Amino acid sequence: MKRESYSIVFSSLTGNTKKLADVIHETLPKNECDYFGAIEAQVPQSKLLYVGFWTDKGNADHKTLELLSKLKNKKIFLFGTAGFGGSDVYFQKILGQIRQSIDSSNVVVGEYMCQGKMPQSVRERYLRMKENPEHPANLDMLIDNFDHALSHPDMDDLQGLQTAITKE
Template structure:
């Protein structure tokens, strides 16, 4: 393996982050890919790692954070999806949280985030909450965000990702 080889490791529950991983894999030279697949918490030999995550409470999912904490002397490109989105400010806050789990011997060479659809159970929970007369004031906004997220990641999201590689 040479330092030009890379691995793409991702965690994806609803398929959103896998769409991003597939796009990265299709865009980069296939013959340079050492590993493409789910996060098995094994540190790949590649010096360049594309690490994908789904957002859990404003940070990467726990499995991704665990992998990131094991890495030393790697070049890392982070990519992720978040159900609540549309705002680069929000995405940057998430990425800053994720970076805190990365050892200083590593170099983050890039990052990309976009909105991703959420499971229908989330919307169902919001609708049920509306039945309560004392429901949160932002519930309609949350439902609108859910509905906007249904198409993501979309073609524009994937095109923007390609441009960051």
């Protein structure tokens, strides 16, 4: 695809998605970037938008979904993070949910997701739940996932994103 002016807009609760946005900004020609920053009420004018999100209950966060619902006739590259990760099937399910919020006049030109670390309060909540004798059977798996997520996004994740945006 011929390079054109673009904007990078993102919502980042814990800083994971901002790390991805920074990699995109560092990789693409800065002189073609119209806007880089948090999602605002106003829709960027660029035809090509890199839209970053954090995952909230299996979908993009509210700010991102609100922005996506306003977009018309744009090329969109979706990128995001999910605390519960490591599974392409799970990531594809999330991306499928998000695509439902995108008007058909837009074209999704690429997608990238990776795992991201979660706030320590999540692990503490899991540990409190474990004190209950009737805790969910998958709690140990959730704690293991939390511990694994602490290093993400890692260098492999960031390089994967660079590859995804440069091949579009």
